[in-house]
Each structure stands twice: as C-alpha cells, then as structure tokens.
Amino acid sequence: MSVTVERETAISIDGLRKSFAGEPVLCGIDLSIDEGEFCVVVGSSGSGKSTLLKCISGLLSFEWGAVFVDGEDVTNRSVETRDIGFVFQDFEDRLFPHMTVEENVAFGLREAETYDAAEISRRVNEALQLLSISETKTSLPSELSGGQQQRVELARQLVRECDVMLLDDPLADLDYKLQKRMVLEIRRIHEEFGSTFVYVTHNQDQALKLADKLVVMNDGVVEQVGTPEEVYNAPETAFVGRFIGDNNPLLGTVTEHDGDRVVLDTDLGTVVAEPREEPPAVGEETMVLLRPEDVSLGDDAGARDNGSIATVEDLTYTGEYTEFAVSLPNVTHEFQVRRPGDIRRFGEGDEVRIGWDAAEGVCYDRLSASDSVTVDDLMEV
Amino acid sequence: MAASDHTHADEASAGLSVDGLTKIYPDGTLAVDDISFSIDAGDFCVIIGPSGCGKSTTLHSLVGNVPPTKGTVTLDGRDITDAPTYRRDIGLVFQDFQLFPHLTVEENIRYGLERMDVSAAEANDHVESMAEMMQLDGMLDRNPAELSAGQQQRVALARSLVLEPKLLLLDEPLGDMDYKLQKRMERELLRLHRELETTFVYVTHDQTQAMRLADQMVVMNDGKIEHSGPVREVYNRPRTAFTAAFVGDSNLFSGTVTDVEAGGAVAVVDTDFGAFRVSTANADSGAEELVGREVVFAVRPQFVRLDDDDGNALDCDVDDVIHRSGEGTQIVMTARGSEGTKQVQAKSDDRVEPTADAVTVGWDADDAILLERTSVAGDVDLQEDILGE
Numbered sequence: 001m002s003v004t005v006e007r008e009t010a011i012s013i014d015g016l017r018k019s020f021a022g023e024p025v026l027c028g029i030d031l032s033i034d035e036g037e038f039c040v041v042v043g044s045s046g047s048g049k050s051t052l053l054k055c056i057s058g059l060l061s062f063e064w065g066a067v068f069v070d071g072e073d074v075t076n077r078s079v080e081t082r083d084i085g086f087v088f089q090d091f092e093d094r095l096f097p098h099m100t101v102e103e104n105v106a107f108g109l110r111e112a113e114t115y116d117a118a119e120i121s122r123r124v125n126e127a128l129q130l131l132s133i134s135e136t137k138t139s140l141p142s143e144l145s146g147g148q149q150q151r152v153e154l155a156r157q158l159v160r161e162c163d164v165m166l167l168d169d170p171l172a173d174l175d176y177k178l179q180k181r182m183v184l185e186i187r188r189i190h191e192e193f194g195s196t197f198v199y200v201t202h203n204q205d206q207a208l209k210l211a212d213k214l215v216v217m218n219d220g221v222v223e224q225v226g227t228p229e230e231v232y233n234a235p236e237t238a239f240v241g242r243f244i245g246d247n248n249p250l251l252g253t254v255t256e257h258d259g260d261r262v263v264l265d266t267d268l269g270t271v272v273a274e275p276r277e278e279p280p281a282v283g284e285e286t287m288v289l290l291r292p293e294d295v296s297l298g299d300d301a302g303a304r305d306n307g308s309i310a311t312v313e314d315l316t317y318t319g320e321y322t323e324f325a326v327s328l329p330n331v332t333h334e335f336q337v338r339r340p341g342d343i344r345r346f347g348e349g350d351e352v353r354i355g356w357d358a359a360e361g362v363c364y365d366r367l368s369a370s371d372s373v374t375v376d377d378l379m380e381v
Numbered sequence: 382m383a384a385s386d387h388t389h390a391d392e393a394s395a396g397l398s399v400d401g402l403t404k405i406y407p408d409g410t411l412a413v414d415d416i417s418f419s420i421d422a423g424d425f426c427v428i429i430g431p432s433g434c435g436k437s438t439t440l441h442s443l444v445g446n447v448p449p450t451k452g453t454v455t456l457d458g459r460d461i462t463d464a465p466t467y468r469r470d471i472g473l474v475f476q477d478f479q480l481f482p483h484l485t486v487e488e489n490i491r492y493g494l495e496r497m498d499v500s501a502a503e504a505n506d507h508v509e510s511m512a513e514m515m516q517l518d519g520m521l522d523r524n525p526a527e528l529s530a531g532q533q534q535r536v537a538l539a540r541s542l543v544l545e546p547k548l549l550l551l552d553e554p555l556g557d558m559d560y561k562l563q564k565r566m567e568r569e570l571l572r573l574h575r576e577l578e579t580t581f582v583y584v585t586h587d588q589t590q591a592m593r594l595a596d597q598m599v600v601m602n603d604g605k606i607e608h609s610g611p612v613r614e615v616y617n618r619p620r621t622a623f624t625a626a627f628v629g630d631s632n633l634f635s636g637t638v639t640d641v642e643a644g645g646a647v648a649v650v651d652t653d654f655g656a657f658r659v660s661t662a663n664a665d666s667g668a669e670e671l672v673g674r675e676v677v678f679a680v681r682p683q684f685v686r687l688d689d690d691d692g693n694a695l696d697c698d699v700d701d702v703i704h705r706s707g708e709g710t711q712i713v714m715t716a717r718g719s720e721g722t723k724q725v726q727a728k729s730d731d732r733v734e735p736t737a738d739a740v741t742v743g744w745d746a747d748d749a750i751l752l753e754r755t756s757v758a759g760d761v762d763l764q765e766d767i768l769g770e
Contacts, residue, residue, distance in 0.1 A: 044559045044561060044562070045530075045559055175431065175432060175586050176586055176587040176588060176589070177431070177586075177588070177627070180630075184701065184713055187701055187703070188700070188701065191701075202559040202560050202561070203560040204560055204561065205560065205705075208705050208706055208707075209703050209705050209711075228704075228705075228706050229704065229706050231706075232706030232707055233706065243561060245706065245707045246564070246707075291707065293707060313572075313575065314571055314572070314575060316571070316592075316593050316594075317592075317612060317613055317616075318589065318592040318593055319592055319612075319616040319628075319629040319681070320629070320681075320683055320728070323593070325568065325571070325572075334568075334572075336568075340683075340730040342613070342617075381561065
C-alpha cells in the first residue's frame with residue numbers, strides 16, 4: 001500500500017450533463033481529481049470521454065452541473081481565462097509551418113505580452129530540454145518526425161506552466177514503436193513537471209500504464225474510478241471487467257449459495273464462483289468473468305475448483321506470451337487462455353484440461369452503471 | 382464450426398511467390414529493392430516495417446496498381462505480374478472499408494458475385510453462408526452507415542471473401558479502430574483464416590498485431606527484406622539487429638568479441654558497459670571467426686533479472702517502475718557506460734518492486750542473442766531508423 005499523501009483537489013466536476021441535439025452524451029458526471037495526479041479517462045468511441053475533456057477546458061458549454069478548478073467555479077468562464085493547457089491528437093495542423101520550433105513554442109507567451117524576453121527564453125529552453133528536442137530549436141515543423149512534432153505541441157502547452165493539462169489521445173496517430181516510447185516519456189514529463197494531467201484515450205494499455213487514477217466511461221456515465229490495479233483486479237461491474245483487459249464471459253443461473261460462494265448452472269455444467277459484491281439471489285442469471293492469465297492448462301488444471309475439457313483451436317506465440325483460443329463443450333464462444341513464455345506442450349487440435357478457482361472466475365450482479373447495457377451488449381465488448 | 386479441410390491437393394504448392402521485385406518511381410525513388418519471398422498456400426503472412434520501408438509499394442505490386450520496374454509475382458503457379466487486378470484472383474480489404482454507401486449490406490456482399498458467372502440461387506447460398514460466418518445475418522438489409530466500425534469491416538471482409546479469392550490482401554485493416562475492437566477483430570481474423578483456405582497477406586506497422594496474426598513475417602526496411610520467416614524464428618533468432626529491435630522489445634548492446642568459451646557456445650563481448658557472455662547459437666560464423674569482430678547483441682526485457690547470477694552484471698539507476706495490471710511489472714533503468722548512458726528495460730510477469738534506486742541486473746548467456754549484422758540496409762542508426770526520431 002502506498003503512503004497516503006494529503007492532496008488538494010485540482011479539478012472537481014459536479015453533476016455534469018451535456019447533450020447534443022437532444023441526445024444525452026454526458027449523463028451526470030461526478031469526478032474529483034487531485035493536484036498533481038495523472039488521471040486517465042478511458043472508454044470506447046462515443047462513450048463521452050472527449051466531450052468531458054472539452055467541457056473541462058471550456059471549449060464546450062453544458063446544460064447542468066459545474067466545473068471547479070482549484071476550488072473556483074469556472075463553469076461560466078471563457079477558455080482563455082481558465083488557464084488550462086490542452087494537447088490534441090491532430091498536432092500537425094496546430095503548429096505554424098513557417099515558424100521554427102523555438103518560435104512555435106514561444107508564440108503563446110509572446111502574444112500574452114506579460115513576460116519579458118529572458119523569461120520566455122528560459123521557459124522555452126527548459127521545455128525543449130525536458131522533451132529532449134533542444135536540437136530541433138531552429139528547425140521548421142516539416143523537418144521533424146511525427147513524434148518530434150507532437151513533442152513541440154506538448155512544449156507549447158508546457159511553457160504556459162498551467163497547473164492543469166488536458167490531453168486528448170495525443171499518441172493515437174503515432175507509429176506503434178513510437179507510441180510505446182512516448183508513454184514512458186509522458187510519465188517522465190508528468191513526474192518532472194508535477195502538474196495535474198487529465199488524459200483521454202481508448203487505448204487501455206496506455207491507460208493502465210499512465211494512470212494514477214483511472215476513470216472508465218461508458219455511454220455517458222462513469223463506470224468506475226480507481227487505481228489501475230483496483231479497476232483491473234476488482235471491476236465493480238461486468239462492463240468494466242469486459243472492457244479493461246481481456247475477460248472470458250460465462251453465463252449462468254444461481255442454483256445455491258455455498259458460504260461466500262455461489263453455485264451456478266452454466267453451459268459448461270456446475271461452476272462455483274465468488275461474487276464481486278453482493279451474491280446474486282438463487283434463480284438469478286449472472287455473468288462469470290475469467291481472465292485469460294488466470295486459466296490453468298493441462299496438469300496444473302486438475303486441482304482447481306472448476307474445470308472442463310477443451311480443444312485448442314488456435315495457438316499464437318507473441319514472443320512474451322503464448323495465447324490459446326480453446327473451444328469448450330456446449331459453449332458457443334471460444335475462451336482465451338494466456339501463459340507466459342513459449343508453450344509448446346499443446347498443439348492445435350489437442351484436447352486439454354482447463355481449470356480455474358472460484359476466486360478467479362468472479363460473478364457479477366451488476367452489469368453496468370448504465371441502465372441500457374444488456375448481457376448481449378457485454379458479449380460484444 | 383467446420384475446421385478447414387487441409388487435405389486438398391494444393392496444400393503443398395507455393396501460394397504466392399515474389400521474385401526479384403524492384404520498384405523505382407518516376408521521380409527516381411527506389412521504393413523496393415530486389416526483394417524475394419514466398420508464402421505457402423493458406424498461410425497468414427504479415428509484412429511489417431517502419432514508415433517508408435516499402436511495405437505499401439510491395440502490397441500495391443501484389444494488388445496490381447503499381448507496375449513493378451523489375452521482377453515477377455506468381456500466384457498458385459501463374460505469373461500475374463502484368464495481369465490486371467480483376468484477373469488476379471485476389472481480394473482487397475483496406476483501412477477505410479470502401480463499402481458502397483447506397484447499397485445494403487447484402488447488396489455490398491453480393492456485388493462482386495453479380496459480375497461473375499454465378500446463378501442467382503448459388504449467389505444466395507454464398508451470401509448467406511458468408512453472412513453467417515461474419516455474424517452479419519441480422520443486418521443484411523441495413524446500410525453501411527448504420528453499422529459500427531467493426532461490423533463495416535466484417536462487411537468488407539465478406540464482400541472480398543465471398544468471391545473465394547486465392548489471396549486476400551489486407552492493408553492496415555484495423556488501423557482506425559478502437560483498441561478494444563482491434564483486439565476483437567484480430568481474433569476474428571484468426572478464426573476466419575482458420576476456417577478458410579485463403580492465403581492472407583497483411584500489412585501493418587503494429588508489431589504486436591503482426592506477432593499475434595502471422596504464421597510468417599516479412600520484416601522490411603529501406604526497400605529490402607531484413608528477415609522473412611516464421612514468427613518464432615524472427616523473434617528468437619533474428620538475422621539482424623534491426624529485426625531484433627523492431628519486432629518485440631530489445632535491449633541492444635554493441636561491442637567486440639574478445640574470447641569464446643564453453644567450447645564455442647559462448648562469446649565474450651566487450652562493450653562500453655562492461656564485458657558480457659553471449660550465446661553464439663544465433664551466429665552464422667564459427668565461434669573462432671567471431672573473435673575480434675564488432676557485434677551487437679540483444680536481450681529481451683523479460684530475460685533481464687534483478688540479479689547477476691550468471692556472470693552478466695550491469696549496474697543501473699532505476700528511473701521508472703510501471704505495474705501494468707495483467708502483465709506484471711516493467712522497470713525502466715539507465716546504465717552508465719564509459720562513453721555515455723543507455724536505457725535498459727526489464728519486465729517481469731509477476732509484480733516486483735525494486736528495493737533500491739540503484740540495482741544490478743543480469744541475464745543468462747543463453748538469453749542474449751548474438752547479431753552479426755546490424756541491418757540489410759547500409760549505415761543504419763538503430764535509434765533513429767527504428768523509432769523514426
């Protein structure tokens with residue numbers, strides 16, 4: 001457990017509601033983000049995550065609710081007076097093509113007319129150094145790679161020395177290798193810069209690596225707020241379990257309670273599962289979720305609470321892991337199983353025993369924080 | 382679900398063969414430089430490389446809309462180098478789907494069949510079974526605009542596959558999709574490929590996607606092929622340092638071989654960061670020939686441990702510790718050498734917490750991959766050319 005540090009609240013959002021053409025996009029968002037925190041809002045397209053970011057920045061107005069920055073209600077303040085930095089995905093269009101990197105980064109500060117030349121030069125040099133692009137100072141944007149251009153855009157925002165930085169999927173357009181490297185860079189920049197970051201993405205791998213606080217959004221509502229480990233290890237709803245990381249779903253009807261566990265009748269036969277929160281009542285239909293890395297294979301599977309014979313349909317070696325797609329008797333969808341390393345004991349077409357403990361295959365009473373989510377929807381996540 | 386029937390006669394024949402393909406554009410750009418590779422019928426081949434490596438030009442030569450300057454393309458024994466696209470017996474799927482917006486899902490899937498000599502009844506059967514395989518049965522009457530990105534891509538796949546092409550070419554088909562949808566579509570593509578006998582050629586810059594999908598990988602760089610082979614071979618026995626760095630994560634070191642040990646099984650490599658013991662299993666040259674040579678070696682992060690049991694020891698400062706739920710811990714470190722510093726990464730499948738800011742890491746000699754060549758392209762700076770920085 002980490003040491004608890006008293007922190008001031010940097011951003012507070014109360015009951016925010018927003019709709020486009022009568023269609024609700026944000027349905028009452030409450031969220032509090034601490035000073036210096038790295039908060040990542042993750043969700044699929046249409047979940048409302050970018051709209052939320054635009055409401056915080058002041059780029060969009062909203063019908064109900066309030067946004068507080070440093071304890072001050074900024075709901076009715078203009079974008080310019082909110083003193084918030086923001087970085088977008090489409091960085092290419094935002095840099096001035098005829099200006100050097102240095103001029104681009106200094107532009108906002110010069111326009112503000114409140115800083116002398118020495119102060120501007122100090123801030124620009126510091127930002128360029130922090131982002132490891134000092135050597136591009138006299139280059140034009142067109143002479144830079146995509147990753148360097150995105151850093152210039154970041155630098156333009158960092159020199160404003162805003163206490164709050166909003167980032168809308170800033171790495172989405174970069175090549176895979178560069179994305180991975182920039183994730184490490186952004187962690188370092190946040191650490192050294194110390195300001196509050198609110199970062200929006202659909203890429204949960206980035207979200208899990210960057211966040212101090214992870215906010216999972218779906219359909220205009222917040223599904224869960226917690227540390228990445230809390231969200232991954234103890235999803236509050238079946239939606240979160242399905243959306244964050246991979247999870248094999250298995251539907252079942254509760255037949256009895258066995259102490260803290262429930263016994264379910266599923267397509268695979270009788271399965272015991274631990275409930276995430278309140279155990280669902282006897283007769284209720286519920287969803288069991290099982291992480292691919294928690295499924296045992298072969299000899300390891302024998303001593304588990306649950307088990308089945310499976311057929312290996314597909315086997316994929318990804319360098320770090322071996323991933324199996326297995327079919328199970330009477331279950332229409334395949335299960336995913338993942339083991340570290342290069343596993344060659346089983347091949348395609350082989351019958352193999354799989355197993356897991358009740359604590360690993362958890363059953364969910366709550367499907368989602370949104371009322372409209374059905375079991376069928378969750379199977380499609 | 383019917384597993385594909387692997388007993389048919391074409392099984393052994395080469396599916397696709399590219400020989401000496403060269404493309405020089407009118408402005409003089411040498412995009413593809415005398416490349417050759419072949420793909421077995423029914424295999425899933427992924428062509429991967431950084432932007433500008435020639436992978437798109439190669440794909441478009443297979444499609445038939447970029448006439449090669451030199452070389453031949455053979456599909457199922459037939460030279461198709463100069464054949465028009467519609468005579469090549471290939472299907473195409475792009476990132477932007479390219480569906481007909483004014484036609485329904487069913488009409489989109491049926492479109493190509495109507496231009497072939499197929500009876501209406503037979504066309505119905507084909508469309509129906511393809512829709513079922515793609516899980517589009519419930520939405521045949523809808524317009525593409527009413528579908529999600531994943532569904533639209535499934536229509537695009539159905540429209541190509543219903544014509545039963547010998548070869549399906551996929552150009553970054555999942556590029557614009559949400560992370561979660563990408564992962565799901567990757568599994569769909571694997572399932573489809575399993576159920577069909579079609580050869581797939583897939584182009585991407587995303588190496589995790591490549592590793593997950595491919596039977597065979599073609600790694601391209603600077604218009605040439607760095608390595609073409611099965612995924613396991615490309616990852617574990619890369620031919621060049623470029624491949625080791627581009628496919629999967631790697632810690633790379635360069636130095637001079639000063640000695641060989643263990644009957645030639647281990648080379649001692651002297652680097653700016655100290656001397657390390659490296660397995661010679663990946664070397665083409667004999668152990669004795671290696672002595673005195675400049676080489677590179679790669680250590681995958683999952684083999685870097687927070688101890689120095691096997692005689693390889695490297696002192697590092699810990700910069701960052703990332704606990705990635707579901708995947709253990711990633712540790713980012715800086716090693717200080719005589720000529721400068723280097724970032725070193727370690728990965729553990731379990732959650733680990735380094736106990737100090739300075740640690741000594743190590744790895745087994747067997748887990749270090751010796752690389753005699755940096756790249757097939759001359760004058761490659763690994764940092765610059767792989768990361769595009």
